[in-house]
């Protein structure tokens with residue numbers, strides 16, 4: 471396990487993923503009934519942007535720093551920007567970047583619950599130190615995909631599962647497909663967010679066709695390209711497959727994604743939203 475998210479915190483892919491994650495959490499909060507969130511590959515939860523590892527790659531310069539400097543108008547991007555700037559430590563300037571556990575915790579109400587799981591021993595300790603005292607949260611150190619069996623279905627019967635692996639191993643796409651299949655058998659009404667990088671378009675096509683072989687409920691594939699994917703080895707863009715998306719999301723993405731392109735990749739960027747499963751509503 472070589473991957474450490476601190477090298478990438480706040481990059482373009484985090485902006486894309488976290489803005490959509492917050493929109494999905496807001497939808498869950500719009501009803502009174504408690505919800506559950508499972509973050510299978512959680513990272514440490516909070517990243518100091520002045521840490522040597524973050525400064526070494528400076529990836530936040532192409533992501534959150536551009537959003538902070540901008541004046542977004544779409545609901546999704548405005549709300550995300552406000553959340554990041556509201557993190558303790560960011561009162562005067564952008565000093566810390568919240569990972570998915572921080573963003574999720576900020577949206578939990580007293581009766582909502584979450585499991586944050588991280589396998590890397592050091593990052594797990596940081597995660598535990600930051601979150602284990604919150605009685606709404608359980609922090610685990612298992613294999614992320616095993617969490618699908620261990621924690622689904624949740625007693626609340628409503629909630630969201632974020633599957634955000636590091637893509638260090640060649641069969642990560644097939645593992646995600648298997649985990650989603652397992653998850654849907656246990657918790658068919660849950661919202662699932664499956665994050666992936668976009669390098670080779672062929673790998674994404676294979677991923678989508680493997681997903682389409684599952685009994686998928688309504689599912690969106692949302693992609694943000696930094697540049698045309700001409701070099702299949704480059705990190706050309708990022709995507710989320712969203713199973714059981716909140717019903718207003720597809721519409722709000724149409725305001726969010728063009729803004730994201732305008733702020734992060736105005737010359738070469740583009741976006742797409744495709745339906746992979748379920749009936750059109």
Ligand SMILES: C[S@@+](CC[C@H](N)C(=O)[O-])C[C@H]1O[C@@H](n2cnc3c(N)ncnc32)[C@H](O)[C@@H]1O
Nearest residue numbers: 475511512513569570589590613614634635636
């Ligand atoms: C992309 S990062 C997660 C970022 C985080 N979800 C966020 O949005 O802030 C992927 C994480 O998965 C962890 N990881 C790697 N292999 C794992 C496994 N088998 N099970 C659980 N976590 C794993 C890595 O240590 C890394 O922290």
